[in-house]
Amino acid sequence: MVCRPRDSHPHCPGLPPASRDLEILRTKVPANQLANLELVAGALPHMDFPANRFSAILCSRVLHFLTGEEVDASVRKMADWLAPGGRLYLVADTPYGIWRRKIPEFEAGKAGGERWPAPARRPG
Numbered sequence: 001m002v003c004r005p006r007d008s009h010p011h012c013p014g015l016p017p018a019s020r021d022l023e024i025l026r027t028k029v030p031a032n033q034l035a036n037l038e039l040v041a042g043a044l045p046h047m048d049f050p051a052n053r054f055s056a057i058l059c060s061r062v063l064h065f066l067t068g069e070e071v072d073a074s075v076r077k078m079a080d081w082l083a084p085g086g087r088l089y090l091v092a093d094t095p096y097g098i099w100r101r102k103i104p105e106f107e108a109g110k111a112g113g114e115r116w117p118a119p120a121r122r123p124g
Contacts, residue, residue, distance in 0.1 A: 045073035052083040060091040064099075068116030 022039040029037050040047070044062060057078050063071050078088055093099060095106040109117025 045070050045077060048077070049081045051080050052086075053081050054086060055083050056087045056089065057082060058089045058091075060089075061093060063090065063092045064094075066116075068114070071116050 019041055022041055026034070026037070026039060044059075044066065059074070059078060063074065066074060075088075075090075082088060095102045099106075106117045
């Protein structure tokens, strides 16, 4: 599953669509494992799956593009999609890495009490 907010959010224009990433991923999976693979393009938090569907979910480099409300909704949904005992792996960028130019905005958001000061979603 590949979930990319940039497919539906205007904050990251010019990036390749998730469908291209899915095809690249498909070529990397050994042929004897393809039957175990289901690839779905979508955008959090606007996608849905049945409860208890997955034993593990990796959400990598997505949440920092979302608003606080979207982060909350997405994590709640992913928790619901996990089977009992399932694991949720979250990876998010920090403004202290590739987003350094956004540190002042991030720090201002933190100082202002913003729960999710996500600089990646802000243009500029």
